[in-house]
Amino acid sequence: MKRLLTVFAAGVPLAAAVYLPTASAAPRESSGPTASSCTTASVQAPAGTEVESVTAVRQEGGTVHGSGVLGGTVTGVPAYCEVTVTLAHPGDDDHAEVRTWLPVNGWNGRFQALGGSAYAAGDNGTGLAAAVKNGYAVTTTDAGVGDVIDVGWALNSKGQVDTALLKNFTSRSQHEASVVGKRVVDDVYGRSAAYSYFNGCSTGGRQGYMEAQRHPDDFDGILANAPAINWDEFEVATLWPQVVMNNEKTYPTSCEFKTFTDAAVKACDPLDGATDGLVDDPSRCDFDPRRLIGTKVVCEGRELTVTAADAAVVRKIWDGPRTTSGKKLWPGVPVGADLSGLADITDPDENGDVKGAPFSVPQYWVASWVKKQPSFDVSTITYNQFTQLFKQSEAEYDTVIGTDDPDLSAYRDSGGKLLSWHGLADQYIPAQGTAGYREQVERKMGGTKRVDDFYRLFLAPGTVHCGLNKGDGTTDDLGALRTWVEHGKAPETLPATLINSSGQSVARDLCSYPKVSRCTGHGDRTLAAGFRRVSPPRR
Numbered sequence: 001m002k003r004l005l006t007v008f009a010a011g012v013p014l015a016a017a018v019y020l021p022t023a024s025a026a027p028r029e030s031s032g033p034t035a036s037s038c039t040t041a042s043v044q045a046p047a048g049t050e051v052e053s054v055t056a057v058r059q060e061g062g063t064v065h066g067s068g069v070l071g072g073t074v075t076g077v078p079a080y081c082e083v084t085v086t087l088a089h090p091g092d093d094d095h096a097e098v099r100t101w102l103p104v105n106g107w108n109g110r111f112q113a114l115g116g117s118a119y120a121a122g123d124n125g126t127g128l129a130a131a132v133k134n135g136y137a138v139t140t141t142d143a144g145v146g147d148v149i150d151v152g153w154a155l156n157s158k159g160q161v162d163t164a165l166l167k168n169f170t171s172r173s174q175h176e177a178s179v180v181g182k183r184v185v186d187d188v189y190g191r192s193a194a195y196s197y198f199n200g201c202s203t204g205g206r207q208g209y210m211e212a213q214r215h216p217d218d219f220d221g222i223l224a225n226a227p228a229i230n231w232d233e234f235e236v237a238t239l240w241p242q243v244v245m246n247n248e249k250t251y252p253t254s255c256e257f258k259t260f261t262d263a264a265v266k267a268c269d270p271l272d273g274a275t276d277g278l279v280d281d282p283s284r285c286d287f288d289p290r291r292l293i294g295t296k297v298v299c300e301g302r303e304l305t306v307t308a309a310d311a312a313v314v315r316k317i318w319d320g321p322r323t324t325s326g327k328k329l330w331p332g333v334p335v336g337a338d339l340s341g342l343a344d345i346t347d348p349d350e351n352g353d354v355k356g357a358p359f360s361v362p363q364y365w366v367a368s369w370v371k372k373q374p375s376f377d378v379s380t381i382t383y384n385q386f387t388q389l390f391k392q393s394e395a396e397y398d399t400v401i402g403t404d405d406p407d408l409s410a411y412r413d414s415g416g417k418l419l420s421w422h423g424l425a426d427q428y429i430p431a432q433g434t435a436g437y438r439e440q441v442e443r444k445m446g447g448t449k450r451v452d453d454f455y456r457l458f459l460a461p462g463t464v465h466c467g468l469n470k471g472d473g474t475t476d477d478l479g480a481l482r483t484w485v486e487h488g489k490a491p492e493t494l495p496a497t498l499i500n501s502s503g504q505s506v507a508r509d510l511c512s513y514p515k516v517s518r519c520t521g522h523g524d525r526t527l528a529a530g531f532r533r534v535s536p537p538r539r
Contacts, residue, residue, distance in 0.1 A: 033189045035102045038081035040187045045087065046179040048172075052086040052095065056188075058104065064129035068147040070117065074129035079104040083184045087176060092164035096144035098177045100137065100184040101128045108135030111185055111193035113178050113219070115204020116140075118148040118361050121169050122177070127199075137193060139181025143173035149360050154368035161369060170401045171214060174207045178218040195485060199478060201225040201466040202429065205420065210403045212418050216411035221485040222418045223478055226426055226466050230404050230433045232397040235365040236390045237330035238428060239378060240321040241343035242356045243386050246379050248316075250309040251354050255299030257339035259306065260289050260314045264335045265501045277500025278461040278508075282334040282424055283432065289314040317343060320430075323387045330390075331432040334424060336462060336501075341427035355379065359428070369397065406440035408455060418455040419481045421494060421510065423463030431459055438513055448514065458494045458510040462501065473498050475510070 038058040045051045061079045066072035081102045088095055099122075112131050114123040121143030131138035145153050145165055156162045178196070186192050198208050198219045208224025228234070245251050252260075268285035269275050279285060289311040297304045317339060320332025333339055344357040358378050367376040370393050381389065398404075411418065422431040438457045442448050460468055460475075468475045475496035483489050493509035500506050 033107065033191065035081040035104050035107070035188045038104070038188070040083055040184060043085050043180060043183050043187070046176045049087045049089055049176060052088050054083070054085050056081060056083045058082075059101075061132075064125055066124040066126035068120070068124050069149060070124050070126075072124070072126040074126050074133065077129045077133050078106065080132045081188060083188065085180050085184070087173075087180070089164060089168075094144040094164055094168060096141055096168055096173050096176070098139060098141045098180045099128065100139045100181045101132045102137045102185065102188050103132050103135060106135050107137060107189065109194045110136055111182060111196040112136040112138045113174070113181060113196075113198045114138060114140040115174070115198065115200025115207040115224075116143075116148075117201075117203050119145065119151055119169070119364070120148040120203070121145055121173055121207075131199075137181070137185045137189070139177050139184070141173045141177035143168040145169050149364070151364045151368050151374075154364075155372060155374070159372060161372065166369075166400065170403075171210050174211060175215040175218060178211070178215070195220045195482075197478070197481065197485075198222045198224070201227075201469065203228050205229075206231060206401075206403050208418070208420075212408055212411040212416065213403065213405045216408075216414045216416060220416055221481045222416065223481050224418065224420050225468070225477065226422050226429055226431075227403075227420060227434060228429055229402070229437055231365075231401045232393045233330055233390065233402075234429060234433055235362045236370070236386075236393045237321050238342050238362040239358060239366060239381070240330075240386070241317045241333065241339070242358045242378065243321075243381050243383065244313055244316045245343060245345070245356050246381070247383055248309060248313055250307075250313050251345045251356065252310045252313060252339075252343070253297075253299050253304065253345070254340040255297050256304060256306060256310055257314070257343065259295065259297050260292060260311075261336060261339060262501065263287065263292055264289075268335060269501075272461075276506055277502050277504065278498060278506060279336045279424065280461045282336055285335040287335065289318070313343075314339065321386065321390065324383050329387070331430040333427060334430055334432070336425040337427040338425075338464070339427075341465075361428075365393075369393075404437055404440070406437065406444040408441055409445060412445070412454045416454065417481060417484045417490075419458075419477065419484065419491070420456075421458040421460055421468060421475065421477060421496075423460045423465060423467045425462050426465045426467075428465045435459065435513060452490065452512065456491060457513040458491075459513060460496060460498060460510055461508070462498050462506075467499075468496055 038056050040056045043051055043054050059080050059082050061077040064074045064077050083100045085098045086095055114127045116122045122140035128138050153165045196219050200208050205224040205227030206229050208222040209227050209229050211218050212222055264287040265279055267287045268279050271284055272280040292306045293308050293311050295306040318332045321329040342359050345354045346357050348354050363378050368374050370389055422434045424431050442451050445451055464472050467473050475494055480491045496508055496510050498506045498508050
């Protein structure tokens with residue numbers, strides 16, 4: 001459960017790693033209208049829906065506790081008006097809640113919508129509370145599905161994919177929430193928001209890209225971090241570490257995995273000119289795990305010896321999934337990322353034996369949506385079957401949840417701005433997929449310079465999944481997006497505090513892709529001033 005809480009911290013504050021998605025934005029402004037009456041007329045239904053109910057309740061604020069698996073707590077929340085609108089799509093037997101929170105006093109004149117995490121389409125309350133605390137009117141939707149690891153909605157009573165709920169989760173509910181939320185703001189405050197923003201990471205990041213691709217007029221600015229685009233491909237690909245261990249019948253411990261990772265980081269750290277505990281480009285790291293064969297590792301009081309079989313497993317996981325003929329299917333876990341995230345194992349049984357413990361998100365995707373058998377045992381997947389499942393997922397779901405259409409011309413023409421960052425040590429969604437999408441957009445839309453006018457991507461060395469979120473690092477991403485949208489100043493760099501392999505804070509200006517940072521050879525290498533922006537040696 002602890003591992004699940006870590007990865008699902010996409011837009012939700014946790015006890016150990018708090019992410020307040022709006023906490024770093026510009027200071028709250030207090031000249032806007034009030035929502036002291038907290039009343040609203042009936043909300044006009046978005047096209048294709050009907051409104052089942054509308055409630056408006058004044059909440060006194062204080063401490064807000066997040067619901068579901070993620071939990072979390074936000075304190076010092078001011079009084080707010082909570083408007084809940086329940087939507088249904090005639091004939092689909094669904095009921096999607098759209099929640100909008102509006103500060104009673106001190107509205108900053110802006111609207112924000114929040115994305116979800118894993119299989120949750122929206123926020124659990126803590127992101128809403130953080131946004132209200134910073135003066136935003138804020139909206140989220142549950143899309144009529146469940147919590148982060150609730151997939152009971154995947155199949156209908158006939159054992160078929162519930163296409164209506166899948167459509168809610170993948171695309172239409174986020175758009176409808178933006179429409180409803182803005183109408184609630186108009187009604188409660190008596191005027192429209194001056195600017196509208198979307199904010200999400202992981203699943204929320206994917207939702208942001210979907211909005212840019214299919215509903216380009218919804219938001220002036222979209223902040224979409226560590227986006228789960230290419231879902232139909234990478235969700236199957238993230239089962240690869242388990243497939244490798246099961247087929248090779250070799251299960252390295254987390255201590256052994258860490259030994260491989262630490263050795264690779266040490267070997268490849270200097271490639272950017274600075275030995276600072278950060279690997280700036282994992283794809284350039286050619287560390288061979290076979291160099292560690294015979295190394296002694298002390299793990300929980302036991303001395304283990306790294307074997308050739310251990311090294312072979314790590315090599316396959318870093319390389320990524322391939323067909324049995326050797327064709328590359330998807331990037332592997334990046335060097336520097338925590339291998340045990342996707343290659344977790346169970347505790348030893350009474351005989352000392354262990355087996356793979358798959359990460360639940362890809363496990364559920366393959367079992368429920370690809371195989372349509374929720375009880376399917378993913379540990380039985382052979383290399384050949386893996387390729388079949390990968391291709392099947394692509395064929396059935398790319399147009400549904402792939403979110404990889406490179407034609408962003410409508411969003412560009414709307415005047416919108418799209419900003420993303422992605423951690424280069426993301427243990428769940430390889431940043432190479434996001435960089436690859438950005439390159440597709442460049443090829444489609446006239447090159448780097450033209451795309452930079454409305455879409456910028458920043459890659460963060462040493463950063464885990466959704467890791468610049470007030471826990472494993474920090475950056476004022478929403479503030480940068482607001483400056484771009486409201487003042488026309490595009491971010492050439494994104495100042496950030498990163499956490500290196502030794503747990504130390506390192507200041508670094510993240511470069512707008514495809515630029516990278518290189519050490520100047522002068523000054524403190526823990527400070528951003530010790531680096532400069534340069535073109536990469538290769539794309």
